[in-house]
Amino acid sequence: ETVLDIQTIRKDFPILNREVNGKPLVYLDNAATSQTPQQVIDVIVDYYQNYNANIHRGVHALSQEATDKYEQARQKIQKHFNAGKGYEIIFTSGTTHGINLVANGFSSLLKKGDEILVSAMEHHSNIVPWQMLCERTGAVLKVIPMNEEGELLMDEYSKLLSERTKLVFCNHISNALGTINPIEEIIEKAHAVNAAVLIDGAQAAPHVKADMQALDVDFYTVSAHKMCGPTGVGALYGKEEWLNKLPPYQGGGEMIAEVTFEKTTYADLPHKFEAGTPNICGGIAFGAALDYMNAIGFDAIAAYEHELLEYATEQLLSIEGLRIYGTAKHKTSVISFNIGGIHPYDIGTILDKLGIAVRTGHHCAQPIMDFYKIPGTVRASFSFYNTKEEADALVSGVERARNMLL
Numbered sequence: 001e002t003v004l005d006i007q008t009i010r011k012d013f014p015i016l017n018r019e020v021n022g023k024p025l026v027y028l029d030n031a032a033t034s035q036t037p038q039q040v041i042d043v044i045v046d047y048y049q050n051y052n053a054n055i056h057r058g059v060h061a062l063s064q065e066a067t068d069k070y071e072q073a074r075q076k077i078q079k080h081f082n083a084g085k086g087y088e089i090i091f092t093s094g095t096t097h098g099i100n101l102v103a104n105g106f107s108s109l110l111k112k113g114d115e116i117l118v119s120a121m122e123h124h125s126n127i128v129p130w131q132m133l134c135e136r137t138g139a140v141l142k143v144i145p146m147n148e149e150g151e152l153l154m155d156e157y158s159k160l161l162s163e164r165t166k167l168v169f170c171n172h173i174s175n176a177l178g179t180i181n182p183i184e185e186i187i188e189k190a191h192a193v194n195a196a197v198l199i200d201g202a203q204a205a206p207h208v209k210a211d212m213q214a215l216d217v218d219f220y221t222v223s224a225h226k227m228c229g230p231t232g233v234g235a236l237y238g239k240e241e242w243l244n245k246l247p248p249y250q251g252g253g254e255m256i257a258e259v260t261f262e263k264t265t266y267a268d269l270p271h272k273f274e275a276g277t278p279n280i281c282g283g284i285a286f287g288a289a290l291d292y293m294n295a296i297g298f299d300a301i302a303a304y305e306h307e308l309l310e311y312a313t314e315q316l317l318s319i320e321g322l323r324i325y326g327t328a329k330h331k332t333s334v335i336s337f338n339i340g341g342i343h344p345y346d347i348g349t350i351l352d353k354l355g356i357a358v359r360t361g362h363h364c365a366q367p368i369m370d371f372y373k374i375p376g377t378v379r380a381s382f383s384f385y386n387t388k389e390e391a392d393a394l395v396s397g398v399e400r401a402r403n404m405l406l
């Protein structure tokens, strides 16, 4: 049984008190975006009420205050992910931005015939940028296959690796299936052939604390909005040696050392990759979200979410004809399912009428749906502020939908 006081935690999230369609909200779409605690909302309000200013270039007090808070947030992110240096943390607008920044940078480092490996369970944001990169460079994209349970075939991965492999991309946790991928092994094997590794941590960051130095990963991306922070901000961790090798992604203010019309020299890390006025308030709020989650504790969060996963899985499987996609041994609190030939959208619509928020569709991972030969799934994703009573509400809602639709 959990050590967390869930009812007290729930009081931190004002949105959980609202009703949807006349029913109490049951929010089970946490893999799409998480809800925001009052402590983080307060930080956002405080910024705009008291010290809103542009950063890094002002001599006045407000600018200094905003700069200090923003840089403190970077330090919090560095500490949380155990990055060796603060300037290895690049503020981005989110995971998608971080991946595109790296993909763009590699344009100048790849040549025809080089190979990029991606896993079969990637989000579109981790497929499309690499396809674009391959088009630009003549590099070839290869796919690490998976089994019916939604686990990567590590022997096949080993066979795909060669001296032609320059990059490996994989999510830490799959948003569509919940699979926790063996990234330690993926990184180690890639490094054995001198390939760089980018891990998409968008789905992992809300559940597990990844240690950049222990993993020895080259790049790791996260989005604040999946971990109790605001939308439009995230972070890219990059090893110093790689960030120095990659050219800047965008040109503009803040990213230069010196500009003349003949030539521009770039600023040092991290500013080389942070052109323009950033999401200052968002960055500061991201730091506050990490404080909030760390105060609860990631071990307690993971243990409780696992309880919820096991409970909800067992209850859902008692519904006749319900099939869960993604039954990996190691998975987080994401349950993707279908019932017979019922379209996931129809189940989602009935659940919404009952105040229950789930996601339906392909979850930006069409190759996974093609693998299972389905148009999509219903996906319920649990966070640490969800309860067993909410899992019960989901189960009875799904039963009701089944009876109406079959």
Ligand code: PMP
Pocket: 031, 032, 093, 094, 095, 096, 097, 123, 125, 126, 171, 173, 174, 175, 200, 202, 203, 223, 364
């Ligand atoms: N990768 C994964 C695994 C995701 O789940 C998501 C968000 N659904 C993304 C990347 C993209 O994140 P963002 O939209 O915040 O850039």
